[in-house]
């Protein structure tokens with residue numbers, strides 16, 4: 391329930407969510423929540439077509455009902471964002487130093503923010519992209535702009551919050567995800583999962599979207615609508631990704647979107663490329679609890695030289711088959727299987743970090759965000775259609791993340807060298823050519 395007007399700046403809620411004594415304020419903007427356009431009813435919060443009716447004949451939006459039901463009698467109420475921020479002397483206190491390539495990308499982001507233009511920041515896995523935002527953020531915050539940093543993934547928000555806190559210790563901000571929206575208050579800087587944007591309306595002068603290629607944002611029209619509604623008419627939108635979708639790449643090629651490439655990792659070494667190993671009938675073998683010979687040989691070698699590794703498989707149901715196959719191999723010990731809803735997931739990841747495990751067999755849950763030092767990556771069934779080009783690039787990107795071992799090997803086992811694998815390797819090689827041009 392909204393109790394003070396400032397909580398409505400750049401927000402949108404139904405009239406039921408506002409204390410009644412505020413509703414008569416002349417400054418409020420009210421619009422019908424579900425509007426008829428070309429004979430069809432459409433929700434103004436999520437842009438879905440509305441078909442469902444209540445017993446009284448009113449239409450209501452089923453798509454965004456979890457945010458509170460909107461019917462044809464409801465209004466969406468908002469207050470224009472006034473940029474009423476005080477104390478604009480906050481400095482960025484991050485003490486690190488950008489590489490010359492990071493510095494260039496950071497300057498381009500700064501220019502986009504100053505001119506309220508959009509930009510794609512295409513930074514390889516392990517490039518250190520957060521730090522490149524700091525010059526632009528500092529400028530935006532000292533110039534009274536309202537800034538939103540959003541991501542489809544809660545993990546990203548949770549990981550970013552303390553880093554921003556230490557870089558901008560005098561800056562108050564709020565992190566919104568899940569049910570935390572209950573404790574909303576008006577701040578200049580907002581960290582949020584993309585779903586929270588349904589509650590914003592023309593709020594942000596700068597909107598930074600991290601991991602723009604990731605589910606549920608990728609290909610979700612309602613969420614993209616929420617993004618565009620949360621942005622002011624003049625807004626700098628900065629999209630960050632290591633693996634842009636074909637749609638984003640097309641926008642860049644058509645020069646509809648400016649781009650900054652960050653092809654070099656922070657330690658300066660190239661990305662490990664993919665080695666494809668043709669293993670016919672791996673799926674049939676796995677059904678008989680057997681692994682391809684080349685894969686067995688590789689596991690044995692890695693165990694002997696005590697190199698930690700991740701073994702990715704396409705599906706959760708493959709984990710138990712791989713486990714049965716591994717149990718037949720006398721030289722294999724100290725490993726675990728892990729998947730998204732595994733309740734011991736965090737413990738197993740920590741054991742891997744502590745070197746208590748030699749390897750993890752996993753589905754794509756560990757494709758991003760999780761960093762282990764000095765690992766190699768093996769993918770069994772890399773030709774399975776569950777693996778997108780982006781997922782394959784991200785899995786390969788787990789290798790060589792640390793300065794202590796900036797290289798490593800990426801082996802993809804599959805029956806066919808499918809298009810997604812070709813594209814993933816082409817993307818990696820393209821970025822390496824950009825990072826390390828032949829003189």
Ligand SMILES: [Zn+2]
Pocket residue numbers: 433434435436437438451452453454455460
């Ligand atoms: Zn809706």
